[in-house]
Amino acid sequence: MVVDRTVTAPEDRRLRLGADLVSGHRLQLGASALLALLSTAATVAVPLMVRDLVEALSGSRGLLWPVTLMALVAIGGALAATISGFLLARIGEKMILRLRARVMDHALRLPMREVRVQGEGNLVARITSDAMMLRSIVDVGAIQLPLAAITVVFTLVVMSVLDWVLVLITIGSFALAGAAIGFVIVRVRRSIIAQQTALGELAQRFTATLAALPTIKAYRAESRAAGSLGEDAAELTESTLVSARLQSLIGPVMGLGQQIALVSIILGGGARMAADDLSMPDFTAFLLYLLQLVGPVAFVASGIGQLQAGLAARARFDELLAIPQETDGGTTSGLVPDRDAPAVEFGEVSFAYDDEPILTGVSFRAPQRGLTALVGHSGAGKSTVLTLVERFLHPESGSIRVLGHDVHAWPLDQLRKRVAYVDQSFTLLEGTVRDNLLLGCDKAPDDAALLEALEAVSLREVVLQLPAGLETVLGRATDLSGGQRQRLALARVLLTDADIVLLDEPTSQLDSINEHRLRDMVDELAKTRCVIVVAHRLSTVQHADHVLVMEAGGVLDSGTHGELLSRCAQYEDLVRSQQWTAPDEQLLSQAPA
Numbered sequence: 001m002v003v004d005r006t007v008t009a010p011e012d013r014r015l016r017l018g019a020d021l022v023s024g025h026r027l028q029l030g031a032s033a034l035l036a037l038l039s040t041a042a043t044v045a046v047p048l049m050v051r052d053l054v055e056a057l058s059g060s061r062g063l064l065w066p067v068t069l070m071a072l073v074a075i076g077g078a079l080a081a082t083i084s085g086f087l088l089a090r091i092g093e094k095m096i097l098r099l100r101a102r103v104m105d106h107a108l109r110l111p112m113r114e115v116r117v118q119g120e121g122n123l124v125a126r127i128t129s130d131a132m133m134l135r136s137i138v139d140v141g142a143i144q145l146p147l148a149a150i151t152v153v154f155t156l157v158v159m160s161v162l163d164w165v166l167v168l169i170t171i172g173s174f175a176l177a178g179a180a181i182g183f184v185i186v187r188v189r190r191s192i193i194a195q196q197t198a199l200g201e202l203a204q205r206f207t208a209t210l211a212a213l214p215t216i217k218a219y220r221a222e223s224r225a226a227g228s229l230g231e232d233a234a235e236l237t238e239s240t241l242v243s244a245r246l247q248s249l250i251g252p253v254m255g256l257g258q259q260i261a262l263v264s265i266i267l268g269g270g271a272r273m274a275a276d277d278l279s280m281p282d283f284t285a286f287l288l289y290l291l292q293l294v295g296p297v298a299f300v301a302s303g304i305g306q307l308q309a310g311l312a313a314r315a316r317f318d319e320l321l322a323i324p325q326e327t328d329g330g331t332t333s334g335l336v337p338d339r340d341a342p343a344v345e346f347g348e349v350s351f352a353y354d355d356e357p358i359l360t361g362v363s364f365r366a367p368q369r370g371l372t373a374l375v376g377h378s379g380a381g382k383s384t385v386l387t388l389v390e391r392f393l394h395p396e397s398g399s400i401r402v403l404g405h406d407v408h409a410w411p412l413d414q415l416r417k418r419v420a421y422v423d424q425s426f427t428l429l430e431g432t433v434r435d436n437l438l439l440g441c442d443k444a445p446d447d448a449a450l451l452e453a454l455e456a457v458s459l460r461e462v463v464l465q466l467p468a469g470l471e472t473v474l475g476r477a478t479d480l481s482g483g484q485r486q487r488l489a490l491a492r493v494l495l496t497d498a499d500i501v502l503l504d505e506p507t508s509q510l511d512s513i514n515e516h517r518l519r520d521m522v523d524e525l526a527k528t529r530c531v532i533v534v535a536h537r538l539s540t541v542q543h544a545d546h547v548l549v550m551e552a553g554g555v556l557d558s559g560t561h562g563e564l565l566s567r568c569a570q571y572e573d574l575v576r577s578q579q580w581t582a583p584d585e586q587l588l589s590q591a592p593a
């Protein structure tokens with residue numbers, strides 16, 4: 001049975017609207033709600049003041065006091081609305097900040113395979129456009145929508161005091177439009193999820209295309225790549241149009257409801273005034289309320305639409321946050337290396353990508369001091385062995401022990417502190433040379449130590465000649481050559497105090513001078529540490545204490561270079577296939593007579 005030890009126990013990481021989105025801002029949220037309420041009260045009060053004004057106009061009362069009061073209430077209401085809106089925007093931005101930080105942290109802690117499956121662009125879309133959409137939950141959902149709903153109810157109550165028959169006509173007119181809008185809104189959220197998924201896909205494809213730009217340019221494939229991206233963009237437009245079509249229905253349907261209400265009220269109001277059931281000032285106030293009602297009613301309708309976008313984004317965040325992070329591993333606290341055990345020990349390890357077997361029954365031991373070389377044809381599974389030691393991947397069966405303990409017993413942080421790893425692409429961070437060198441160091445060494453490490457890989461002069469030396473930012477305007485990147489990645493290893501060093505084809509991009517230098521460096525490292533090296537150039541294995549020949553996911557044979565040359569035909573083939581390099585010819589001559 002496959003035991004997935006890649007992940008932490010299931011934990012509910014979904015976004016909680018109250019605790020996760022607005023926590024820490026409750027006071028501001030309360031102030032914003034209070035101000036919005038005051039502004040609403042002012043909005044509801046103004047038509048009543050207009051009624052008093054109309055009565056004052058027809059009577060002998062002075063106009064100064066009613067006009068002044070009305071102006072004060074209207075201006076105060078506008079001011080309260082402005083401050084409330086600003087507070088809300090501030091809370092929204094803070095919420096997005098917290099959310100982005102949380103999602104980025106989560107993404108970095110996911111198992112490598114999950115990150116690959118999700119895709120970089122897709123993850124980027126989460127913290128950009130999805131995060132913006134989620135803001136509508138605060139912008140609209142937290143205050144404005146409930147307030148608009150309260151305004152509608154209050155206004156209807158005041159209107160019913162003026163004339164309840166006309167209120168029934170008003171509700172009837174809007175109810176028709178409301179039912180139609182309700183039907184639309186159910187479909188809006190689904191279409192927005194589809195739209196955001198398509199956006200993530202487009203971002204993913206574009207990111208991958210940019211990463212492959214040198215190849216695309218070299219093969220004059222710009223038009224082809226642009227055409228393919230264009231198709232993805234068209235798919236996005238298609239799904240955006242579905243939600244745009246649905247959302248565009250909301251405004252006109254509401255407008256129709258408003259017109260029906262207006263005509264019905266004018267006709268109904270006229271009839272009730274003719275029958276002396278309604279006075280002119282009351283009718284004027286009622287009409288004003290009706291016009292005033294349209295805004296909040298339309299807002300409720302469109303706000304529910306916008307809220308769907310926020311809720312759709314939340315669903316996408318929840319989907320990502322539900323993916324379990326890498327486990328921290330061992331429950332064993334204070335695990336210490338067993339100095340008598342092998343540094344790395346594989347016992348009948350098998351591994352598969354989905355159902356595709358990659359390693360079958362791999363067993364070997366690498367001592368705590370010395371050089372172990374993994375050789376074999378491309379695709380034999382050499383890099384996979386290294387990634388299993390780093391716990392990037394997890395075996396289907398068998399046991400992997402590191403420094404005397406099961407690899408899963410080590411707390412992840414402890415394990416990776418003890419294992420230094422240089423991957424096949426000699427990855428550098430987009431950051432300064434110093435940042436790149438200090439990546440695995442708990443305590444920052446001084447510049448002399450950094451330069452010494454650079455000297456060991458023949459990079460000291462190169463770095464000192466960069467525009468800002470150690471502070472030069474790599475990865476954008478300034479970058480290193482493939483071989484220099486490789487050497488910088490190796491200098492990084494020298495600065496760590498890891499017990500185990502994993503090197504994936506460390507000489508692949510080096511010239512012969514640097515290759516010899518690196519070999520000396522590896523030999524030096526192997527005197528005090530366990531070095532496991534994946535080597536295509538067999539010259540790298542010349543001094544290996546132990547060579548493992550891998551074929552089709554299994555270990556074919558193991559021994560010293562000389563032993564293998566004398567007894568393993570496949571190893572001899574591998575060596576012969578490298579004969580064109582002078583050092584390897586020397587290697588062949590080392591076979592026992």
Ligand SMILES: Nc1ncnc2c1ncn2[C@@H]1O[C@H](COP(=O)(O)OP(=O)(O)OP(=O)(O)O)[C@@H](O)[C@H]1O
Binds near residue numbers: 358376378379
């Ligand atoms: N992410 C992946 N998903 C599925 N299969 C993969 C993945 N990565 C590697 N493989 C497969 O696993 C097998 C072993 O790959 P691995 O990189 O370990 O081989 P290798 O011996 O290091 O090869 P090379 O010397 O060419 O780097 C290959 O057949 C490869 O196709």
